[in-house]
Amino acid sequence: MTQPTLIDGKAIAATVRDEIGRRASELLASTGKRPGLAVVLVGEDPASEVYVRSKDRTANELGFHSVKHTLPASTGESHLLELIGTLNDDPDIHGILVQLPLPSHIDESKVLRLIKPEKDVDGFHPVNVGLLTSGEKDHALIPCTPHGSLILLKRTLGSDLSGLNAVVVGRSNIVGKPMASLLLQESCTVTVAHSRTKDLPDVIRAADIVVAAVGRPEMIRGDWIKRGATVIDVGINRLPAPEKGEGKTRLVGDVAFRECQSHVGAITPVPGGVGPMTIVMLMANTLTAARRQLGFPEDKPIF
Numbered sequence: 570m571t572q573p574t575l576i577d578g579k580a581i582a583a584t585v586r587d588e589i590g591r592r593a594s595e596l597l598a599s600t601g602k603r604p605g606l607a608v609v610l611v612g613e614d615p616a617s618e619v620y621v622r623s624k625d626r627t628a629n630e631l632g633f634h635s636v637k638h639t640l641p642a643s644t645g646e647s648h649l650l651e652l653i654g655t656l657n658d659d660p661d662i663h664g665i666l667v668q669l670p671l672p673s674h675i676d677e678s679k680v681l682r683l684i685k686p687e688k689d690v691d692g693f694h695p696v697n698v699g700l701l702t703s704g705e706k707d708h709a710l711i712p713c714t715p716h717g718s719l720i721l722l723k724r725t726l727g728s729d730l731s732g733l734n735a736v737v738v739g740r741s742n743i744v745g746k747p748m749a750s751l752l753l754q755e756s757c758t759v760t761v762a763h764s765r766t767k768d769l770p771d772v773i774r775a776a777d778i779v780v781a782a783v784g785r786p787e788m789i790r791g792d793w794i795k796r797g798a799t800v801i802d803v804g805i806n807r808l809p810a811p812e813k814g815e816g817k818t819r820l821v822g823d824v825a826f827r828e829c830q831s832h833v834g835a836i837t838p839v840p841g842g843v844g845p846m847t848i849v850m851l852m853a854n855t856l857t858a859a860r861r862q863l864g865f866p867e868d869k870p871i872f
């Protein structure tokens with residue numbers, strides 16, 4: 570029995586981050602400008618605060634200009650829209666990220682549509698979604714988590730994924746749908762599964778590549794996965810871990826990791842898999858956005 574390849578997202582993210590750092594220094598040398606990122610957090614979701622802190626820290630490490638706007642959960646929609654307008658007009662801000670989910674009294678899609686597409690470093694604006702799905706992804710900003718997941722797949726399997734059967738479990742706008750678009754563009758045969766999918770285990774058994782983005786702890790079992798398949802576990806689920814002490818928690822993915830050990834080809838751990846890639850791809854998008862706004866409009870995304 571051979572051990573599967575552990576896809577080390579943390580290590581791969583570090584190499585991507587180094588490359589971003591080099592390119593950001595070049596940009597600074599030639600224009601005197603640093604990429605600028607604004608992160609907007611509405612309300613006090615502890616999980617969101619972890620990610621926002623991590624984004625802020627990575628941006629600072631890379632020498633980016635980084636600002637964080639933390640607004641109370643009671644913030645009115647018009648106030649948030651006003652802030653987006655200000656950030657849209659700020660020449661030092663090249664990327665805007667509004668942390669999701671937003672409180673229910675705010676219309677998420679209205680907020681995302683107001684962000685200038687060229688500053689939309691999450692890739693959620695309809696213009697970026699359209700560019701990605703119509704095969705013009707070199708002109709788009711691509712959602713960070715699926716893009717990071719694709720890089721992990723290519724580092725593991727090589728750059729040619731054509732003809733592979735890929736099953737994406739989950740169809741959200743943040744992960745599942747853009748992941749499916751990216752894999753289709755790599756000429757995979759793509760199946761998107763969701764809560765109404767019949768016979769999910771059998772659908773997954775046909776997959777050479779499984780991308781799990783469900784949000785249900787360890788829902789995908791080891792015996793659903795074909796021998797030798799590559800598994801990208803996007804899920805981040807925080808479970809109580811009383812064995813670590815009172816009030817402690819641990820993170821698990823959407824895939825039963827241990828059950829996969831005996832037969833999968835390669836698998837991402839949680840934590841240390843997709844999560845760190847999401848953060849660096851946000852920095853990559855911010856750099857791409859800055860380069861375009863500072864007069865390198867023909868530039869392709871750097872990753």
Ligand SMILES: NC(=O)C1=CN([C@@H]2O[C@H](COP(=O)(O)OP(=O)(O)OC[C@H]3O[C@@H](n4cnc5c(N)ncnc54)[C@H](OP(=O)(O)O)[C@@H]3O)[C@@H](O)[C@H]2O)C=CC1
Pocket residue numbers: 714738739740741742743744745762763764765766769782783784785803804805806843844847
């Ligand atoms: N590592 C990272 O950087 C990131 C991690 N995440 C994590 O990824 C996971 C998914 O996030 P997100 O896409 O936002 O989640 P959503 O809740 O928006 O979407 C979940 C999807 O899973 C589907 N689903 C739910 N239950 C089942 C089921 N029993 N069988 C099959 N499909 C099911 C839903 O189907 P339906 O559409 O029919 O309801 C839906 O399409 C979460 O754990 C989240 O924390 C998210 C973003 C970034």
Ligand SMILES: Nc1nc(=O)c2c([nH]1)NC[C@@H]1CN(c3ccc(C(=O)N[C@@H](CCC(=O)O)C(=O)O)cc3)C=[N+]21
Pocket residue numbers: 617619620623666667668669670691713714805820839840841842843844845847848
């Ligand atoms: N507008 C918007 N864009 C997002 O990209 C976005 C969002 N809203 N809302 C929430 C989700 C979730 N998300 C994660 C980012 C990093 C880790 C990450 O770094 N995870 C570490 C562990 C971190 C920990 O210990 O909690 C890891 O997996 O190793 C996880 C999840 C981005 N999201």
Ligand SMILES: [Mg+2]
Pocket residue numbers: 741743
């Ligand atoms: Mg969601």
